[in-house]
Amino acid sequence: MEKPIILKVNGEEYETRIKPNKTLLEVLREDLHLTGTKFGCGTGECGACTVLIDGKPVLSCLTLAAAVESRDITTIEGLAVVGQLHPIQDKFVKHGAIACGYCTPGMELMAKALLHENPNPSEDEIKDYLKGNICRCTGYYKIIEAIKATAKAIKEER
Amino acid sequence: MKEKFYVIGKRYPRKEAVMKATGALKYTSDIYLPRMLYARILRSPYPHARVKKINTSEAERLPGVKAVITYKDVPKIPCVKGYFKTEALDSYILEEKARHVGDRIAAVAATSLDAAQKAIELIDVQYEELPAVFDPIEAMEPGAPRIHETILLGNERVEVKNNIIGTVKMADGDVEKGFRDADLIVEEEYKTPRQLNFPLEPRDTVCVPEPDGRLNVWATTQSIHNLRHSLSLSLGMPLYKINVHQTMLGGSFGQGISMNIDTPICALLALKTGLPVKWEPGREDVAYENHRHLFIIRLKMGVKRDGTLTAQEMIAFDDNGAYAISGYGICAIMCGFSFSFYRCPNKKVDGFSVYTNTPPASAMRGAGGPQAHFAIESHMDTVAEELGMDPLELRLKNYTREGDLFYGQGPTISSVIRSCGVEYLIRKGAELIGWERRKRLPRGRGIGMAWGFHTSGCGSPTPSKFMQDYSGAIVKVNEDGTANLIVALADPGTGNQQVLAQIVAEELGIKYEDVTVPDSNTDVAPYNCMQHGSRSTYVVGGVVKAAAAEAKKTLLKWAARMLEASVDDLEVKDQKVCVKGSPQKAVTVAEVATYADSKTQQLGTIMGCYSGRALACPPHFAAYFIEVGVDMETGEIRVANAVGGADVGVVISPDGAEAQIGGGLHMGLGYALTEKFLIDKATGKVLNPFPVDYKILTAADMPDLEIFFADTVEPTGPFGAKGLGEAAINPVAAAVANAIYNATGGRIKELPITPEKILAALKKER
Numbered sequence: 001m002e003k004p005i006i007l008k009v010n011g012e013e014y015e016t017r018i019k020p021n022k023t024l025l026e027v028l029r030e031d032l033h034l035t036g037t038k039f040g041c042g043t044g045e046c047g048a049c050t051v052l053i054d055g056k057p058v059l060s061c062l063t064l065a066a067a068v069e070s071r072d073i074t075t076i077e078g079l080a081v082v083g084q085l086h087p088i089q090d091k092f093v094k095h096g097a098i099a100c101g102y103c104t105p106g107m108e109l110m111a112k113a114l115l116h117e118n119p120n121p122s123e124d125e126i127k128d129y130l131k132g133n134i135c136r137c138t139g140y141y142k143i144i145e146a147i148k149a150t151a152k153a154i155k156e157e158r
Numbered sequence: 159m160k161e162k163f164y165v166i167g168k169r170y171p172r173k174e175a176v177m178k179a180t181g182a183l184k185y186t187s188d189i190y191l192p193r194m195l196y197a198r199i200l201r202s203p204y205p206h207a208r209v210k211k212i213n214t215s216e217a218e219r220l221p222g223v224k225a226v227i228t229y230k231d232v233p234k235i236p237c238v239k240g241y242f243k244t245e246a247l248d249s250y251i252l253e254e255k256a257r258h259v260g261d262r263i264a265a266v267a268a269t270s271l272d273a274a275q276k277a278i279e280l281i282d283v284q285y286e287e288l289p290a291v292f293d294p295i296e297a298m299e300p301g302a303p304r305i306h307e308t309i310l311l312g313n314e315r316v317e318v319k320n321n322i323i324g325t326v327k328m329a330d331g332d333v334e335k336g337f338r339d340a341d342l343i344v345e346e347e348y349k350t351p352r353q354l355n356f357p358l359e360p361r362d363t364v365c366v367p368e369p370d371g372r373l374n375v376w377a378t379t380q381s382i383h384n385l386r387h388s389l390s391l392s393l394g395m396p397l398y399k400i401n402v403h404q405t406m407l408g409g410s411f412g413q414g415i416s417m418n419i420d421t422p423i424c425a426l427l428a429l430k431t432g433l434p435v436k437w438e439p440g441r442e443d444v445a446y447e448n449h450r451h452l453f454i455i456r457l458k459m460g461v462k463r464d465g466t467l468t469a470q471e472m473i474a475f476d477d478n479g480a481y482a483i484s485g486y487g488i489c490a491i492m493c494g495f496s497f498s499f500y501r502c503p504n505k506k507v508d509g510f511s512v513y514t515n516t517p518p519a520s521a522m523r524g525a526g527g528p529q530a531h532f533a534i535e536s537h538m539d540t541v542a543e544e545l546g547m548d549p550l551e552l553r554l555k556n557y558t559r560e561g562d563l564f565y566g567q568g569p570t571i572s573s574v575i576r577s578c579g580v581e582y583l584i585r586k587g588a589e590l591i592g593w594e595r596r597k598r599l600p601r602g603r604g605i606g607m608a609w610g611f612h613t614s615g616c617g618s619p620t621p622s623k624f625m626q627d628y629s630g631a632i633v634k635v636n637e638d639g640t641a642n643l644i645v646a647l648a649d650p651g652t653g654n655q656q657v658l659a660q661i662v663a664e665e666l667g668i669k670y671e672d673v674t675v676p677d678s679n680t681d682v683a684p685y686n687c688m689q690h691g692s693r694s695t696y697v698v699g700g701v702v703k704a705a706a707a708e709a710k711k712t713l714l715k716w717a718a719r720m721l722e723a724s725v726d727d728l729e730v731k732d733q734k735v736c737v738k739g740s741p742q743k744a745v746t747v748a749e750v751a752t753y754a755d756s757k758t759q760q761l762g763t764i765m766g767c768y769s770g771r772a773l774a775c776p777p778h779f780a781a782y783f784i785e786v787g788v789d790m791e792t793g794e795i796r797v798a799n800a801v802g803g804a805d806v807g808v809v810i811s812p813d814g815a816e817a818q819i820g821g822g823l824h825m826g827l828g829y830a831l832t833e834k835f836l837i838d839k840a841t842g843k844v845l846n847p848f849p850v851d852y853k854i855l856t857a858a859d860m861p862d863l864e865i866f867f868a869d870t871v872e873p874t875g876p877f878g879a880k881g882l883g884e885a886a887i888n889p890v891a892a893a894v895a896n897a898i899y900n901a902t903g904g905r906i907k908e909l910p911i912t913p914e915k916i917l918a919a920l921k922k923e924r
Binding site for chain 2: 019029030033034035036037038039040041042043044045046048075076077079080085089092093094095096098099100101102103104105108126127128130131132133134135136137138139140141142143144
């Protein structure tokens, strides 16, 4: 039995009909055609499905879409403004922090949440914050470097 | 004199980086089409069973279900899953028999995943259970359950005896004499586990049948041409009717080499329904199709007091699982590699590739490399210890080096080594980690090392019956002087597009930014056998360079007209075409392209193509020095520090090469310490396909890493380059085991090295 739902994603309202047991990940990808958020495991362990809800990282594969109807959802598609990359994205690109790219949306959103909480994180703090996001390609080194560079760039801009 | 490069060796953003950074790139898993159906597979709960009866009528009646298929609906053609020529064709797309828990029995296509899953549950199957065997050595014993009756090996139908798919035998000299000549003999048994490839993107397929009889396919595959070939043969469909489209992969690590059974199942459902069908697997589905081969390796080495090796004998048992996706290829690679580490006049290896009632094993980064490296490089440390010799000196005395014969990818593929930076890697790595600290470290702290290699592709002087290795590429210059490269090389995240673009740019004298590498398809791109075996830079890069060189001939011919010079007087220098000795008499590629396109000239398109095979498989090398801390009470291990050095010839993409070493270290540490894909010994059930209990290292687990490169030039490689992807993982586990031995005095010969195993080894020591 499908029910109507309104989701606020990246500042826009989307209206659709879904079965109540549908996860936020499924709705984002299948109904709203926002495929930047990825399915990696479906069990909340890999972090590829990370989105921000009211600015905080959430595993969308374990979240019922209906449960977040009134909240502000940010997906990877909401990071860049049309024509301009977010500083995090710019640094990921420039520092070779993107290999296969599958973990990238989750990593970038985690970086956004981290730098909001802690604008000047140490390397250990970055590693600890990212431990719920698996990267199978790079060993994480360039991702950490990119986040450090972003923190530095944001600080210098001020 | 070292060549000056304009593009090679520089750091650039990857071609697809912005698309990936913004989540805009579409992987196969991101394809959603109108009227698309979803597929699900019914899997056997038994490790070995016959299907006595199967009733799909209730499933077919479920709303949303458009097709249900069983063994009755598949072509009676052995399914071509693999890629190596030693592949064993041992089953149809769907069978009347289950040979492992999770084996495919039937499949459904429906309008939603939910409906497809419900339909699967409505299929009524009556099984006759058969005795099962889960261990390769037990499977070889007389009286063991027979898993396959006959198989097609190459073109020959052979009877399978003792569940053996094939044996690999190699011998040099006389090992019996070698052992008699030895002052010391060391004999051990090593065990390596199943490891999941676990790329972050699960393996998806989308099949779209057209009314004109053609089939369009998107798949998470490491070769669109191999997939086309495999589908064509397995479905009984003409090759040209199938068009496989390239997408970028969310990692692969060997998972996408073979076709695997889910893809032709998806294709059959699409052809039956006339609608697009998507196979969107979960992690448990993926675990039923791919993992690294489990090996048991018995190794015996004879050595003289001065450290000269006199004999090396190895017996290896390779657990293929229930279906031989790579034939006995992985075993052949492991055996060939075992011959390639050290100089020794007397060597022997016997490898047995065996069926068991467990999910089929497949290729995984390193093929048989990590297994061979773990055994041999652990063994060398033990030999060094018993001789009272420094492990580095023992290795430097005996390692296979420039001018020596190197066996790559099995006994029939070999190369004479033309570039080798191993000595530098070992000495520099030792310096960077502080090797001399080893003797002074407290108990519980240790440093260990291992070096290793992998082939750069599978080429050899004469074509090999074991493996294909050829590719083709087309370079065309656009009217504005930029260039497009048409090549069917998969990019699983290693940065292939970037490297190939750099090669084209360097060759033609244009900027990296001016080269586009579009996603290709089998209708358009020349044959490229596969992305694997660390061949992308060396082999495909070589072919791409040759294609660009062909285009350059036309470029120079038309530039000669513009400059009123002879073609022989021109060269590409400083990213221009200029007269040799008169650099001011020059035109840019853009100017030549504009000239050729102009209405007064209309010369045509500057383009070139090349297709051919590699004539060598030069090894690329890596050495890892690893420092560990072990809690002597709990056995808990912490990897504190690592130094990773590599010899890749000329480094084309420093960012890409560094990422390969970081990633290789990560995957190797997982293999060494935490990643074990578990099959229940009593029931054959898969126990841990999900990352919740298949432990992949996180950012917080990784050690500090210092990376360095040996400064070598491979004379047969494009701009002097070789590969890197697999030497980056091969030696890691042995380096860890050696570090742990240095820290605790406990020698662990079975991976993964867990706290329990360390404590057991320590207990034995007392």
